[in-house]
Amino acid sequence: MDTYLQITTVVGVYVAGVVFVAGMGWRIYQWATTPKSPVRLGMFPKPKTRGGRIIKMLKDTLIAPHSARIEPRMWLFAMMFHVAALAAFVGHLRLIQEYPILPELLGAEGMNAFAGWAGGIAGTLMMVAVLYWIARRTFGPFKQLSVPEDYLLLALLLGVIIMGNHMRFIGHVHAADYREWFQSLLAFKPVIPDSIRFSNVGWSLGTHMLFVNALLIYFPFSKLVHTIGSFSANLVRSE
Amino acid sequence: MDSQQITTLTGVLDKKMNRQLKQYLDICARCAICKDACHQYVATGDFTYLPARRAELIRQIYKKYFTKTGEFVPALYEARDPDENLLDELYESTYACTGCRRCMYYCPFSIDTAWILSVAKAILIAAGRGNEMLGQLADAAIFKSDNFDMFRDVIVSGFKDIEAELKELTGDPSAEIPVDKKGADILYVALAGAHSILPAAAIFHEAGTSWTLSMFESANYGFFFGDAEKARKIADRFMDEAVRLGVKEVVITECGHAYRVANIFHEAWTGKKHPFKVRHILEVIDEYIKDGRLKVSRCIDVPVSYHDPCQVGRNGGIFEQPRDIVRALATDFRDMTPNREQQWCCGGGGGIVAISEMDAFRLKSGKKKVEQIRATGAKIVASPCENCRLQMEGLNETEDLGVRIAAIMDLVIECMDLPGRKQAAEGA
Numbered sequence: 001m002d003t004y005l006q007i008t009t010v011v012g013v014y015v016a017g018v019v020f021v022a023g024m025g026w027r028i029y030q031w032a033t034t035p036k037s038p039v040r041l042g043m044f045p046k047p048k049t050r051g052g053r054i055i056k057m058l059k060d061t062l063i064a065p066h067s068a069r070i071e072p073r074m075w076l077f078a079m080m081f082h083v084a085a086l087a088a089f090v091g092h093l094r095l096i097q098e099y100p101i102l103p104e105l106l107g108a109e110g111m112n113a114f115a116g117w118a119g120g121i122a123g124t125l126m127m128v129a130v131l132y133w134i135a136r137r138t139f140g141p142f143k144q145l146s147v148p149e150d151y152l153l154l155a156l157l158l159g160v161i162i163m164g165n166h167m168r169f170i171g172h173v174h175a176a177d178y179r180e181w182f183q184s185l186l187a188f189k190p191v192i193p194d195s196i197r198f199s200n201v202g203w204s205l206g207t208h209m210l211f212v213n214a215l216l217i218y219f220p221f222s223k224l225v226h227t228i229g230s231f232s233a234n235l236v237r238s239e
Numbered sequence: 240m241d242s243q244q245i246t247t248l249t250g251v252l253d254k255k256m257n258r259q260l261k262q263y264l265d266i267c268a269r270c271a272i273c274k275d276a277c278h279q280y281v282a283t284g285d286f287t288y289l290p291a292r293r294a295e296l297i298r299q300i301y302k303k304y305f306t307k308t309g310e311f312v313p314a315l316y317e318a319r320d321p322d323e324n325l326l327d328e329l330y331e332s333t334y335a336c337t338g339c340r341r342c343m344y345y346c347p348f349s350i351d352t353a354w355i356l357s358v359a360k361a362i363l364i365a366a367g368r369g370n371e372m373l374g375q376l377a378d379a380a381i382f383k384s385d386n387f388d389m390f391r392d393v394i395v396s397g398f399k400d401i402e403a404e405l406k407e408l409t410g411d412p413s414a415e416i417p418v419d420k421k422g423a424d425i426l427y428v429a430l431a432g433a434h435s436i437l438p439a440a441a442i443f444h445e446a447g448t449s450w451t452l453s454m455f456e457s458a459n460y461g462f463f464f465g466d467a468e469k470a471r472k473i474a475d476r477f478m479d480e481a482v483r484l485g486v487k488e489v490v491i492t493e494c495g496h497a498y499r500v501a502n503i504f505h506e507a508w509t510g511k512k513h514p515f516k517v518r519h520i521l522e523v524i525d526e527y528i529k530d531g532r533l534k535v536s537r538c539i540d541v542p543v544s545y546h547d548p549c550q551v552g553r554n555g556g557i558f559e560q561p562r563d564i565v566r567a568l569a570t571d572f573r574d575m576t577p578n579r580e581q582q583w584c585c586g587g588g589g590g591i592v593a594i595s596e597m598d599a600f601r602l603k604s605g606k607k608k609v610e611q612i613r614a615t616g617a618k619i620v621a622s623p624c625e626n627c628r629l630q631m632e633g634l635n636e637t638e639d640l641g642v643r644i645a646a647i648m649d650l651v652i653e654c655m656d657l658p659g660r661k662q663a664a665e666g667a
Contacts, residue, residue, distance in 0.1 A: 043340060043580070064347040152315065221308040223268050226267075233263065
């Protein structure tokens with residue numbers, strides 16, 4: 001158990017962090033150093049001003065109104081996933097630093113309850129969306145179009161989400177203990193607090209991080225680079 | 240497949256690589272939202288025509304030869320060599336594509352599948368699998384400019400015949416079709432055939448425009464074939480003419496791809512800014528009508544609909560001018576649903592009308608357009624692209640739509656007060 005946690009929640013996190021940051025940097029460097037197409041690839045109607053183009057790009061990227069019109073159900077699940085993932089990401093920032101004001105307003109118990117609800121809802125929505133995507137890829141043209149990469153990423157995501165939900169719903173460990181672990185990583189003096197190690201969710205943190213590390217390591221080399229690439233690709237639409 | 244050919248084909252991909260293409264190949268999530276955007280996929284349900292699948296074939300080569308992960312674990316991306324199987328499917332999906340870019344409109348990342356397929360065409364050409372018909376038509380156009388002295392007299396005498404018709408139509412014996420006129424305001428670039436010259440000439444005559452007719456047609460089979468070098472040479476023919484004559488603007492006839500080539504592609508291909516404006520004839524006619532330079536009556540009383548050619552609308556930016564012209568001519572204008580930037584492709588673009596083995600497929604792919612036309616209840620469907628009109632005429636026949644497919648200039652001519660109109664209409 002200790003060895004497992006040592007690998008996934010300490011060594012693995014460092015490795016994944018380095019690979020992710022370097023990989024994304026490499027990806028952006030590659031894009032930035034490849035010359036732009038001399039042909040303008042924009043489509044009409046397009047905004048006349050630069051500001052208008054940027055606003056349209058943000059709208060297209062963050063809300064995808066055109067996709068909503070053509071396949072509302074897929075759009076709904078995709079929005080559900082991405083908004084919930086953003087919420088989960090924001091929630092995980094508590095690992096670095098507790099939010100100001102909120103804990104004072106809600107009290108320690110209230111904060112834990114709030115985080116439980118918010119995290120639980122986000123985790124559930126993400127899980128539903130990923131299950132929908134898996135189901136969608138099992139039939140018709142979607143199945144024909146899918147390649148192993150698609151299933152691998154969905155499997156990794158599902159692993160991350162299920163283990164996250166497991167810690168959320170089964171565990172009684174709260175943010176403060178996880179924060180102790182994560183801050184120790186940031187300080188390069190890794191410690192896995194006993195409150196986690198000897199709890200019923202120690203192994204689920206380990207497995208959660210196993211999937212997270214794998215996902216982060218593969219991220220820069222997968223289609224998930226659409227998280228940044230979609231901004232510039234959507235900007236080209238108005239050029 | 241020998242390694243020599245793989246090197247050649249991946250070399251083409253390397254040469255064509257640019258930031259946009261790289262991003263498109265890296266970020267596609269294979270969500271297949273594009274499937275319902277493509278008229279060909281919607282009409283046939285055939286996987287080959289699913290936009291993301293068409294692009295996926297190039298992605299498979301890209302992953303194997305341009306990414307480390309694809310090189311080491313090709314199975315993860317189904318990455319593979321550009322072998323005969325891949326090229327067979329690529330030929331089918333690439334030359335069938337009309338380049339309407341409706342999939343790009345709906346894509347959450349705005350992936351330009353047609354741009355990826357322009358690279359696919361370059362790969363096919365390097366593999367000796369470019370479409371022969373389109374290639375021959377492109378070569379013929381280049382041959383014409385390289386050996387122009389051979390053709391000049393025939394072309395000019397053809398113009399003289401049209402000029403005789405023009406005199407009759409306008410009832411003005413001094414009406415002319417100017418050629419090689421230095422310092423004219425407009426160089427008008429028509430298509431081969433009187434149908435795209437005579438109405439424009441009558442309109443320019445009525446509006447008192449200072450214009451001159453290009454010796455070359457605007458159609459660009461090099462563009463459809465997928466060879467940017469040939470396409471540039473074909474467009475150079477009239478672009479050089481425009482520079483030589485010192486015109487203020489180049490006006491492209493009622494045509495889709497020629498307008499986009501002239502307005503968007505040509506400057507990028509040559510790396511030089513045009514010393515003149517490029518406009519579509521419908522922009523000019525709309526301006527004439529609004530300025531009162533061209534008098535038209537609202538002479539059409541049957542319902543008229545308008546089809547946005549993809550290269551004029553979504554890819555050319557001309558949405559309102561043709562509608563305004565039609566509204567000035569007809570009492571009952573009915574737009575299709577959806578319209579403008581969401582307009583369905585009719586299925587006739589991208590040079591597919593010249594590929595006879597795709598005829599049956601092409602007509603089948605017009606299913607959405609047929610539904611749209613039926614829903615309007617229109618008796619006339621106007622559209623400025625010749626390929627669109629050819630396709631819709633085909634659909635009109637096979638689907639018994641009972642509509643008239645018309646060029647907008649023809650409708651304008653019908654609603655102008657021209658003494659010789661009746662005779663000309665009967666003669667045509």
